[in-house]
Amino acid sequence: MVNNIKVAIADDHKIFRSGVINTLTPYENITVVFEAEDGAHLLQIMEEQQPDVILMDLKMPNMDGIEATKKVREKYANVKVIVLTMYEDDNFIVHLIENGANAYLLKNAEPGEIYEAICTTYEKGFYFNENVNLALLKKVMHKNKQHFKPTFRNEVQLTDRELEVLRLICNEYTTQEISKEIFLSPRTVEGLRQKLLEKTGAKNIVGLVMHAFRNGLIE
Amino acid sequence: MRFSDILIIGTAVMLLLSILVVVLVIFQQKQVIQHKLAIRDKDLQLQKERLLAILQGQEQERKRIAEDLHDEVGAQLSVLKLNLNQLQPLLKTGNGEMEQLKETKDFTDTIIQHLRFISQSLHPQALENLGLSKALDSFCNLMNKNKQVKILFKDEGGQQDVDIEKALNIYRVVQELINNILKHAQATQIEITYRSTPNLLQINVIDNGNGLLLRSLDNSRQKTGSLGLKNIESxxxxxxxxxxxxxxxxxxxxxxxxxxxxxxxEE
Incomplete structure (x- = not known):
């Protein structure tokens, strides 16, 4: 068990802050070091002292949790942010994770999960539950569908032939099958496969497929 | 001067006078018509402004209720859930106390879920924070949860920011359209595509229903019954x-x- 994690809570509802503090009291390795009423208040206190983990509400007056998460990420790279909100919305989840949140929980989460999220983000840097995983997965699939353009952004230029082979590899074609499909000798296909590995900098076929996936080559 | 001369001059004068009268009358008529048109234009303008004011008022009120529900009642319900959790270690076991507590907790979750649905239908929070496209996507996710219909949302590109006032109106139009499809079209699938270029924002809502939306549109044009489609047009x-x-x-x-x-x- 990790000892003494310093936790801060930013939420504009006092009653909710007290509720969370009561919930966390039984866990001896967690200390709530301060409460903030909104994002601006949080950043003001953080000039003086920094917690390890922040439980961050999204909707707050003065400065909301989205803005505050960005600011915390800019200024304090090591402080972890766990979003704790009423908003159950995939687009919010993706947006917050993209902007530096380390976890995203709903306010009606079980106390055990809040505790686990605090420990895991502190130790491992992030805690993704099923909600977050699904939202991120959907986003990745969606992105691939939308940018179905056979170009590699990071300066990897592939020829049409190479792209064709890459796509067939992604569709689980063997060298033999590829050579039949595009009327080239197996030797040439093998050469193209090597060339692809070289160009993308992948170490093996799995790396190559990952590369294709990340760059939106798989439908 | 001969009599015939006088007759000719007299006739000419009379003719001129009558032409003058006709011209004057036409001129006056024209002015009256122009005046009437101006009044009607003003009326239309006034009507449009009134409609705008009503819509804005309605939206403000919805937003207020949505936020009160979501932020205040939501926070209180979350605390209720936390408190229920704290009861757990204090319970005696054996007489079904645990089960009852779990049921109560689950029930609280259900209420919170309902609350989310109501408040998001009243006012889409994502609109202000994430923009129209994301808000519509979230709306589809929300609708897909109750399984009546499968809605697919496709953003086909364009990064232009939509004016917030207009975005809210467009959001409501799509919402109303979906409501109408669910009510009349018996569709099982709906596809929404979103495309924006610097000058034009186009959203297509395609359903696989019975095509009754077209007929109900004709009906609503004839009578004042169907508020939904009227709302869309206004x-x-x-x-x-x-x-x-x-x-x-x-x-x-x-x-x-x-x-x-x-x-x-641009600011």
Whole structure:
């Protein structure tokens, strides 16, 4: 068990802050070091002292949790942010994770999960539950569908032939099958496969497929 | 001067006078018509402004209720859930106390879920924070949860920011359209495509239903009964957009919403 994690809570509802503090009291390795009423208040206190983990509400007056998460990420790279909100919305989840949140929980989460999220983000840097995983997965699939353009952004230029082979590899074609499909000798296909590995900098076929996936080559 | 001369001059004068009278009358009529037109224009303008004010008032009120529900009642319910959790270690076991507590907790979750649904239907929070496209996507996710219909949302590109006032109206139009499809079209699938270029925002709502949306549109034009489709037209009217309904390829209806000059003014 990790000892003494310093936790801060930013939420504009006092009653909710007290509720969370009561919930966390039984866990001896967690200390709530301060409460903030909104994002601006949080950043003001953080000039003086920094917690390890922040439980961050999204909707707050003065400065909301989205803005505050960005600011915390800019200024304090090591402080972890766990979003704790009423908003159950995939687009919010993706947006917050993209902007530096380390976890995203709903306010009606079980106390055990809040505790686990605090420990895991502190130790491992992030805690993704099923909600977050699904939202991120959907986003990745969606992105691939939308940018179905056979170009590699990071300066990897592939020829049409190479792209064709890459796509067939992604569709689980063997060298033999590829050579039949595009009327080239197996030797040439093998050469193209090597060339692809070289160009993308992948170490093996799995790396190559990952590369294709990340760059939106798989439908 | 001969009598005939006098007659000719007299006739000419009379003729001139009568022409003058006719010209004057026409001129006056024209002025009256112009005046009437001006009044009607003003009336229309006034009507449009009144409609805008009503819509804005309605939206403000919805937003207030949504936020009160979501933020205040939501926070209180979350605390209730936390408190229920704290009861757990204090319970005696054996007489079904644990089960009862779990049921109560689950029930609280259900209430919170309902609350989320109501408040998001009243006012889409994502609209202000993430923009129209994301808000529509979230709306589809929300609708897909109750399984009546499968809605697919496709953003086909365009990064232009939509003016927030117009975005809210467009959001409501799509919402209303979906409601109408669910009510009348018996569709099982709806596809929404979102495309924006610097000058034009186009959203297509395609359903695979019975095409009744077209007929109910005709009906609503004839009588004042169907508020939903009327609402769609007046909202689009206010923001200078338009909507067309076309029969789908095999079945169903394609609704094409187009709004020009939709972009947020640069600050």
């Amino acid at each position: 909202r689009l009217n206010v923001i200078g957009g338009n909507i067309r309904y076309l029969p789908g390829q095999n079945c169903g209806t394609i609704a094409e919403i187009r709004v020009e000059n939709f972009q947020r003014p």
